[in-house]
Amino acid sequence: MDLDDLRAELDEYAKPEKKQTLSAKEQRIVAGFEDIQRFYDEHKRIPQHGESGDIFERLYATRLDRLRALPECAELLTPLDHQGILNGTAESGASDAVSSVREEPPGYGNDESSSPSDDELLAELGEIAGGSLTELKHVRSAAQKREVDEVAKRETCEDFDDFQPIFERVEREIKNGLRVTRRFKEDASIERTNLFILGGQIAYVAEVGETIKAPNGDNDARLRVIYSNGTESNILRRSLIRALYKDDTGRRVTEPDAGPLFSDQWGDEDVESGTIYVLRSQSDHPTVASHRDLIHKIGVTGGRVEARIANAENDATYLLAKVDIVATYKLAGINRTKLENLLHRLFAPAQLDLTIPDRFGKQVKPREWFLVPLNVIDDAVERVRSERIEGVVYDPATAELIDTH
Incomplete structure (x- = not known):
């Protein structure tokens, strides 16, 4: 066997080339194209320019023009383009979509000087949304979601008849001025038989469980809280404190106060x-x-x-x-x-x-x-x-x- 034959045989056992990792820029290109693919799967057409489309569709249409115009993008994305979006052979409505792209209104062609940039479209979208898209103004943190879930996990109170007289009496006493409601403070304590107003409902602490340690080391306890709408929850004390503090209408209902029964001066109800x-x-x-x-x-x-x-x-x-x-x-x-x-x-x-x-x-x-x-x-x-x-x-x-x- 000569050297050429030996090399050919050894090539069969050569280690496969490692899969090429994508740069940050290439990852962004792929992610942008996947947005376009999802749009196509949902609407069965390629995103189009024009005022008739929403801002997202116009953004995807501009992005697709860029991807088609740059050879390095086509080389990167062609293996991923199973719908035929890049070359205009996309099925199910592809002919209409391609025609729409070819007959673009003035100012929306492939000429970069006339096409709105992604940044321009994002800026326009930001105005519609009321701020920058990079600012997650309305996205709740995991901790906030847990708090909301904790408060929301209520079930029917099977023995509510035993508690209903409490709520009826409390409502009368608030109306008559025997009890008052005060803004809840974050460091306020919560004990058995305490009454609060949370989310527009009167909440009665019927039971307080054994003291446990919270993840941050503070003491906590599982409560049984009965609500005036006939539901109950086993919320943690610290979760209830947070919910009351963050609720603009969260209030503590004070204990009954007979006040001055006897007086030398009388008001309207005296x-x-x-x-x-x-x-x-x-x-x-x-x-x-x-x-x-x-x-x-x-x-x-x-x-x-x-x-x-x-x-x-x-x-x-x-x-x-x-x-x-x-x-x-x-x-x-x-x-x-x-x-x-x-x-x-x-x-x-x-x-x-x-x-x-x-x-x-x-x-x-x-x-x-x-x-x-x-x-x-x-x-x-x-x-x-x-x-x-x-x-x-x-x-x-x-x-x-x-x-x-």
Whole structure:
């Protein structure tokens, strides 16, 4: 075997040439051409010039002119051009597209002096978009997406009936001024039974899980949060803090504040003298009939109690039945709205759980009836008169008022 034969045989075992890597410029050229290919796959035609096309199509059409005009681009892209875009043999609408390219309007030919540059088209596109295309103004970070997902992961609260009275009471207390809402601060704490407003919904922290360590080393905990729209989530405490802080309408709902019950000066909702009244229903509802001596309606009025109850049998608030006045207490210099809210909150653990149809068949749940003995109500009023009501709670198990101080 001579040297030529040996070389020929060895060539068969020669190592294949390494695949040529693309420069940054070549990568940009390929990426730009792939945009054009995607446009063709979607619209079944080559991008065209003219005002009838959107800015992206005009951009792709100008780019395609450049790629066709530069031999080095054609050499680089021809192996990738399986649709025949560069040489005008593209299928499915190719003839119309090629004709459109050949019959371009004045100013859009292959003459670089007349064609708008990519930069010019990008600048025009930037004006339409309201800024530079390189500025990701509306692209959320991964952390922001996680926060939004965390807040959005809510499911139906199966035991919402247990929490609905809380939301109804809170709404009344906010309306009556017993509670207020305050702007949430980033470093604010979140504890069990706290109430917030997030995304237009009242949020109640029903449970706080065990303390865990966040990735940054801070303490965190998994919460069970119930929302006033009947949903719940198991959001992390720190995620809820961030969501409340970033929500322009995010608020903390304060604890009830009875405020000054007695005063020498009265506002629009204050009266010089008010009457606490206690009523007993004549309803024949089985629950009421079997506990008639224990079930009482407690209220405060600035007028005559008799006038207030004149139409009781037609009002679901009075259980659609006549009522008996079993006790009245006159008080001077009292804010009756705050006093009534205070008494209702005091006896809330013994609130009557009863739903009845009103005159139109709609189910209603009267809120001002309580399973409380009359002597306990007497005790509560006496504590109000002597201003010793602060820190007092009612224990339904023992039917007694308990001083927590």
